[in-house]
Amino acid sequence: xxxxxxxxxxxxxxxxxxxIKEATTFGSxxxxxxxxxxxxxxxxxxxxxxxxxxxxxxxxTVCGEYxxxxxxxxxxxxxxxxxxxxxxV
Ligand SMILES: [Zn+2]
Ligand SMILES: [Zn+2]
Numbered sequence: 001x002x003x004x005x006x007x008x009x010x011x012x013x014x015x016x017x018x019x020i021k022e023a024t025t026f027g028s029x030x031x032x033x034x035x036x037x038x039x040x041x042x043x044x045x046x047x048x049x050x051x052x053x054x055x056x057x058x059x060x061t062v063c064g065e066y067x068x069x070x071x072x073x074x075x076x077x078x079x080x081x082x083x084x085x086x087x088x089v
């Protein structure tokens with residue numbers, strides 16, 4: 001015989017699991033559409049090889065994916081604009 005308080009605990013726990021699942025699904029849905037929540041994490045050399053240009057490294061706070069500076073990504077846009085302005089390419 002399981003005490004009644006334990007049954008309530010399990011119910012609450014299950015509810016929390018459902019909420020976490022929903023939040024994760026929501027986050028990954030946005031991420032899969034390319035709407036990452038980028039957060040500044042560091043810097044790297046310019047992918048175009050310009051010595052005086054550095055590209056920001058972003059990491060998604062939702063799915064943990066890194067922005068490696070690929071075309072269309074947050075860092076690429078930033079670096080592309082900067083390179084275009086400063087190096088006239
Ligand atoms: Zn993401
Ligand atoms: Zn650059």
